[in-house]
Amino acid sequence: MNSSEREKIKAAYKATFTKKIEEVSGNCLAEASLLKQYQALAEMVMESITSQWAKTNTLYNKNESKQVYFFSIEFLIGRLMKSYLSNLGVEDLVQECSAEMGLDYEAILSQESDPGLGNGGLGRLMACYLDSSSAMGMPAHGNGIRYKYGLFEQRIINGEQIEVADNWLKNGYPFEIRNPDKSVIVKYYGQIHSENINGNLTFVHENYEPIMAVPYDVPIKGYRNETVNSLRLWSAEPLEAFDLPCFNQGHFLNAVRHKSEAEAISQILYPNDNGFDGKLLRLKQEYFFVCAGIKRIVVDFKRSNNNSMDGFSDKICIHINDTHPALCGPELMRVLMDEEGLGWDDSWKITVAALSFTNHTVLPEALEKWPVDMMKDLLPRIYMIIEEINRRFLLELDNEFPYDLERNHSLSIIRDNYVHMASLAIVSSHSVNGVAALHSKILREETFNGYYQVFPNRFYSVTNGVSPRRFLMNSNPELKTLITESIGSAWEHNLFHLKKLLNYISDPVFYEKFEDVKLANKIRLANYMTSHNNVNVDPHSIFDIQVKRIHEYKRQLLNALHVLYLYNRLKENPNLEMAPRTFIFAGKAAPGYYYAKEVIKLITAIAELVNADPTLHDKLKVVFLANFNVSLAEIIYPAANISEQISTAGKEASGTGNMKFMMNGAITLGTMDGANIEILEAVGPSNIVTFGLSADEVHHYQKYGGYRSIDIFEQDPRIQQVLHQLIDGTLGHGLSFQAIYDSLLLYNDGYFVLKDFSAYADAQNQVDHLFRNPTIWTKMSISNVANSGIFSSDRSIADYQREIWKII
Numbered sequence: 001m002n003s004s005e006r007e008k009i010k011a012a013y014k015a016t017f018t019k020k021i022e023e024v025s026g027n028c029l030a031e032a033s034l035l036k037q038y039q040a041l042a043e044m045v046m047e048s049i050t051s052q053w054a055k056t057n058t059l060y061n062k063n064e065s066k067q068v069y070f071f072s073i074e075f076l077i078g079r080l081m082k083s084y085l086s087n088l089g090v091e092d093l094v095q096e097c098s099a100e101m102g103l104d105y106e107a108i109l110s111q112e113s114d115p116g117l118g119n120g121g122l123g124r125l126m127a128c129y130l131d132s133s134s135a136m137g138m139p140a141h142g143n144g145i146r147y148k149y150g151l152f153e154q155r156i157i158n159g160e161q162i163e164v165a166d167n168w169l170k171n172g173y174p175f176e177i178r179n180p181d182k183s184v185i186v187k188y189y190g191q192i193h194s195e196n197i198n199g200n201l202t203f204v205h206e207n208y209e210p211i212m213a214v215p216y217d218v219p220i221k222g223y224r225n226e227t228v229n230s231l232r233l234w235s236a237e238p239l240e241a242f243d244l245p246c247f248n249q250g251h252f253l254n255a256v257r258h259k260s261e262a263e264a265i266s267q268i269l270y271p272n273d274n275g276f277d278g279k280l281l282r283l284k285q286e287y288f289f290v291c292a293g294i295k296r297i298v299v300d301f302k303r304s305n306n307n308s309m310d311g312f313s314d315k316i317c318i319h320i321n322d323t324h325p326a327l328c329g330p331e332l333m334r335v336l337m338d339e340e341g342l343g344w345d346d347s348w349k350i351t352v353a354a355l356s357f358t359n360h361t362v363l364p365e366a367l368e369k370w371p372v373d374m375m376k377d378l379l380p381r382i383y384m385i386i387e388e389i390n391r392r393f394l395l396e397l398d399n400e401f402p403y404d405l406e407r408n409h410s411l412s413i414i415r416d417n418y419v420h421m422a423s424l425a426i427v428s429s430h431s432v433n434g435v436a437a438l439h440s441k442i443l444r445e446e447t448f449n450g451y452y453q454v455f456p457n458r459f460y461s462v463t464n465g466v467s468p469r470r471f472l473m474n475s476n477p478e479l480k481t482l483i484t485e486s487i488g489s490a491w492e493h494n495l496f497h498l499k500k501l502l503n504y505i506s507d508p509v510f511y512e513k514f515e516d517v518k519l520a521n522k523i524r525l526a527n528y529m530t531s532h533n534n535v536n537v538d539p540h541s542i543f544d545i546q547v548k549r550i551h552e553y554k555r556q557l558l559n560a561l562h563v564l565y566l567y568n569r570l571k572e573n574p575n576l577e578m579a580p581r582t583f584i585f586a587g588k589a590a591p592g593y594y595y596a597k598e599v600i601k602l603i604t605a606i607a608e609l610v611n612a613d614p615t616l617h618d619k620l621k622v623v624f625l626a627n628f629n630v631s632l633a634e635i636i637y638p639a640a641n642i643s644e645q646i647s648t649a650g651k652e653a654s655g656t657g658n659m660k661f662m663m664n665g666a667i668t669l670g671t672m673d674g675a676n677i678e679i680l681e682a683v684g685p686s687n688i689v690t691f692g693l694s695a696d697e698v699h700h701y702q703k704y705g706g707y708r709s710i711d712i713f714e715q716d717p718r719i720q721q722v723l724h725q726l727i728d729g730t731l732g733h734g735l736s737f738q739a740i741y742d743s744l745l746l747y748n749d750g751y752f753v754l755k756d757f758s759a760y761a762d763a764q765n766q767v768d769h770l771f772r773n774p775t776i777w778t779k780m781s782i783s784n785v786a787n788s789g790i791f792s793s794d795r796s797i798a799d800y801q802r803e804i805w806k807i808i
């Protein structure tokens with residue numbers, strides 16, 4: 001494009017934007033608020049996407065290519081405006097025009113609410129997979145719930161977490177289209193009668209409570225291509241908002257009760273990450289989006305397939321993101337048998353061929369099991385089908401392994417009066433996969449070993465990945481520019497090309513620019529901390545960052561105890577030689593998770609102690625950033641020097657924050673857990689710092705005993721001092737962290753914090769030495785970026801296509 005063409009396009013953009021402002025606000029540009037500017041821009045974006053969206057849908061409706069549907073109870077998509085602009089290839093244009101019109105581009109974008117429709121890794125992974133599928137021109141869609149309130153907003157008040165409702169829809173949401181014509185009725189409760197209709201046994205559901213599922217579709221635009229896939233989020237509504245007869249009889253409140261009961265289903269996201277709390281409303285949610293989603297898929301498929309279900313599983317993949325959508329199996333069976341009139345065997349073949357299942361955790365407390373009575377009562381027909389799936393499965397087992405009756409029955413989907421959802425998912429899918437090599441191995445050898453023996457060919461492994469567009473190009477534009485200037489732009493479409501950066505590893509010019517980019521990103525985060533936490537930090541200090549959900553197994557406690565130990569060392573020797581450090585934490589605790597909330601309190605108390613102490617000469621700072629979400633994450637990852645990935649080995653299925661940090665040049669300080677192991681393989685042992693027990697060692701201690709935390713305590717004066725400080729009033733003006741203290745000593749330290757402390761302190765020492773040699777450090781950092789190609793979610797999606805959905 002020459003410059004006069006570009007000027008013409010810019011003039012057209014400015015005119016359209018000015019007109020749009022009038023349309024959305026009734027004001028002229030000069031008087032329009034930032035919110036109205038954002039809404040005007042959002043409308044323009046939607047207008048430029050929708051025709052491509054319609055074309056993509058027309059193409060898909062021909063049923064020529066296989067469609068993948070991700071069923072997930074969470075989609076943590078983050079803000080979308082920047083992604084749309086960048087994917088459309090118009091970001092520079094909009095930025096330039098905004099500046100010329102005297103508008104503040106970043107301030108306009110910050111008007112967008114950040115949809116918190118997920119807790120953490122599980123939901124964010126789905127968002128990255130949608131982004132990658134579209135970027136690769138592959139037909140894949142999301143199917144989930146449009147929560148009215150997303151994950152709570154976290155405030156830190158007096159050092160403690162306070163939860164505030166996340167009303168993300170308060171100003172409307174411009175990137176969704178409500179499609180009431182595609183609503184589905186979901187049936188709960190009631191009774192099932194079997195009738196003989198024309199010689200066929202037919203099941204009729206009576207006296208059920210109907211709820212309307214209304215879809216809202218969000219376009220997922222591919223990076224610089226023509227593909228626009230869909231994220232379909234279902235909202236619950238009553239069939240009739242108002243019960244008129246009830247109202248007329250004078251029962252005014254009852255007349256609207258039904259409405260709020262119906263709406264409750266999609267009202268709120270459960271705030272547990274890696275946990276299961278067994279609430280009836282959650283089970284309603286699970287069936288809600290499964291039932292609605294399956295119904296639409298079947299209707300759309302038949303419409304373009306001469307009203308027939310033939311070839312369904314050749315064209316449709318239903319991918320179950322953890323077990324929350326595991327009712328997809330029995331629900332598809334119900335539709336095929338009760339609505340399409342197929343027999344059991346044909347329906348089962350189709351179901352197993354269509355379904356695939358990804359597991360995301362091995363923590364026993366997160367594995368879902370629903371009481372039989374609850375399931376039977378709420379979903380009577382679904383429960384009947386689960387019973388029958390189980391009966392046939394056990395029969396098959398007893399036929400195949402007749403000498404192993406006890407083991408066979410331990411694999412029952414229904415056992416101890418619960419429906420075990422992972423068992424249901426495994427039995428009704430053709431593939432089961434873990435999310436990193438170690439995790440998949442643990443699934444095969446421990447968690448699902450019984451099923452692995454029965455279905456050895458069903459088990460796969462696909463290592464997670466993250467979107468390089470969101471977590472590198474859009475959140476670290478300076479690094480993007482530097483990379484493209486150096487190695488060309490091929491890496492934007494294939495992240496493995498980042499390897500070419502290795503040619504620049506000793507180039508002083510590149511090297512200096514690379515350091516400048518990091519420093520600029522650290523200054524940006526430092527400014528954020530000044531304005532949000534009122535703490536001034538030195539941007540030249542090591543930014544040592546742990547951001548993720550607060551959970552015992554993720555061991556923020558290990559990090560916090562080490563900070564306290566460093567503080568003690570500095571107090572003892574103010575001239576201690578060390579690079580200045582800024583320890584940064586962020587993450588939400590589940591509101592009912594007392595222990596995790598205590599950890600937040602501990603970190604903020606340590607921060608208060610450390611930051612106020614002038615004798616430390618700014619060598620140590622601690623910051624807890626409130627309300628970690630996707631938008632904040634985008635500021636944090638580019639600014640990191642150290643990525644803390646210190647979970648108890650064997651507990652973190654994969655981790656994805658570790659990949660986002662690596663892509664932005666942070667050095668991983670981690671245990672041999674989850675995808676950290678694959679990060680080590682990708683960068684080589686000299687570009688990562690690892691420490692601590694292996695998963696095998698942890699497993700061994702857990703199975704056979706032999707670890708006594710009190711022994712470590714007695715041998716290590718550093719630990720004695722730090723633990724004593726938890727309860728002696730040093731912290732928080734006399735606070736006592738007795739529960740934490742007890743977990744470590746009285747309850748024998750279930751997550752091996754004390755056991756790994758010494759190795760962690762050594763590893764931190766190593767980090768200090770490395771950082772004090774800037775040449776080595778920057779080389780390590782560049783190597784991390786250069787070798788991060790394998791952690792693109794484009795690679796993960798290609799793996800799924802090849803191994804699991806068998807698309808290419």
Ligand code: KOT
Nearest residue numbers: 121122274275360361652653654655656
């Ligand atoms: C939550 C509730 C029940 C079952 C699983 C979860 C869960 C697992 N939530 N998040 N995860 C994380 O998923 C990520 C994506 O695969 C992993 O990287 C991470 O290790 C899991 O903890």
